[in-house]
Amino acid sequence: MAGGKIQKKRHGAGTGGGGARLQGGIPFEKSKGQHILRNPALVDSIVAKAGLKPTDTVLEIGPGTGNLTKRLLEAGVKAVVAVELDPRMVLELNRRFQGHPLSSRLKVIQGDVLKCDLPYFDICVANIPYQISSPLTFKLLSHRPIFRCAVIMFQREFAMRLVAQPGDSLYCRLSVNVQLLSRVSHLLKVGRNNFRPPPKVDSSVVRIEPRKPLPPVSFKEWDGLVRICFNWKNKTLGSLFKQKRVLELLEKNYKIMQSLQLAQDAEMGEEKMSADDVALLANMVEDLSMETPDEKEDDEMEMDDSDMGGDGGTSFKEKIMGILQQGDFAEKRGSKLSQVDFLYLLSLFNKAGIHFS
Template sequence: MPKGKPRKKTRKHEEIQKQVSGIHLVRERGQHLLKNPLIVNGIIEKAALRSTDVVLEVGPGTGNMTVKLLDQCKRVVACEVDPRMAAELQKRVLGTPASQKLEIMVGDVIKTELPFFDVCVANLPYQISSPFVFKLLLHRPFFRCAILMFQREFAQRLVAKPGDKLYCRLSANTQLLARVDHLMKVGKNNFRPPPKVESSVVRIEPRNPPPPINFKEWDGLLRILFNRKNKTLSACFRTSTVLELLEKNYRIHCSCNSIAVPKDFNVKNAVKEIIVGCGYAEKRSKSMDIDDFLTVLEGFNSQVFALGQ
């Protein structure tokens, strides 16, 4: 048997798998439709929907989850980037009472202004996971919760704790603004076509009210610390690039607020005094929790250092 024959059969099988209702699914665009009704039902159950809820669904595809959401809530706003999928979803509910409860937004959810919603449910293309999480967390007014499907490793980063291998800036940033829980693992065979990676579902509940800090300042601090998360804080703040940035921001802040810069000002000594005074000079960011970072941020703010400008 020629070597090429099995390959042709495999390609043909893959092409069949990529066709849904005559729509060619594009793997590179993250188009993997959730086909297992048990997983769909599990996600909806975890959302704990109320009859008065407005649900934002991102990536509805052909509507396997959408039609079930419509049965349990007041309204669904479905955001879909692919006009073909949006048309298929519209056709699916056409002529039913559910059609009056469905609003379809066609476009890139990252570039779209989000409407009011109580609950968000999303099966996201993995390449937009991080920007979408922060778009959600900075969205106002506050929503109650979000049930989101992510690539397994990304989900593990969201819930990672200090000391975990995957603990990173994403972990700390997310956990500052929300409570994050891992809900379930979802194998690749639950999708059509199957993605190359395993997935997980997480629940995000924003902290309301949020911590009373400047998020740009906070993120600026974390960028410095997690850039070298295995180094001590002393080492992180000893590099010339970081010191130059801090001195520039310090002088700008002083200038904008009519604060005189001391003639003998030395940024290296000032930074050392702050982190030693906080008691974190020998700590490493990989093992620091939210309260630790907040203490360090407060130390810099007390000396009018602007980390996030």
């Protein structure tokens, strides 16, 4: 199923005189993102691009009436596990595949995909309700064991944020975090008229391949840095890191690390992103939604020109500025930085004993 930003209707409300309904007369609920993909050629194309193998267990999310489910089963995979929230759709699926020669390969789970424990799967192929795009993406990326890939249809703008590159207008914190954990590629654009009923937006199919192994970085550290850089993504890093609240946070972390006498250079060099670390992504959904906050005006940025006094008489602010200048980052902007740039900048801060968590 798929859905755009459409106003919710009361649970169980009909769709009106010309509203779309299931074969049994059950109305679709737009509030649940129930927009059924009705173009058979498009369904076939999605399955073909998934690169399925006979040994694959496929996870399908929001199967709806089972158009994609049927193609997945016919592709000769080992099993299809379909997770569906709407009990009416579960009944429809069971009725449709009852007595089907491949029905033994299908398992239907009724429940909220964001709340239930996902079973083992090799690949995810899904046409999802768009309102769960962000939390679902990060739930999949935190799933263990790591799956091979996911081929998912998203609202087009969300998909374009996932694949955006440095300098693109849609490049944001969502782009940076997803691309840290996976390789993302755009597969095809899907017009709204391929659905019944048509949503108000176009869609895109995206391929997400989790990185194996995960990058050798603490995600807490990574996101702390990226969060600062994208608060005002078109401001220079030199301006961002002069903010009083940023300096106070970093100096507090700096003093804590010093007091604990941790050998940070050695430890951070060995630190890896753990499954628990990645799982923190699930709690960041509200910050990583498709919508990005409006840029704040210059006069809203609380700057600090005082001596923070955090390094034996040397201004802590000067210490921070020195790190930025060392990597030639002071005049650069977060919206222009690549994954390699962020990793390098984080390593410079960490080597100087500056941490973001």
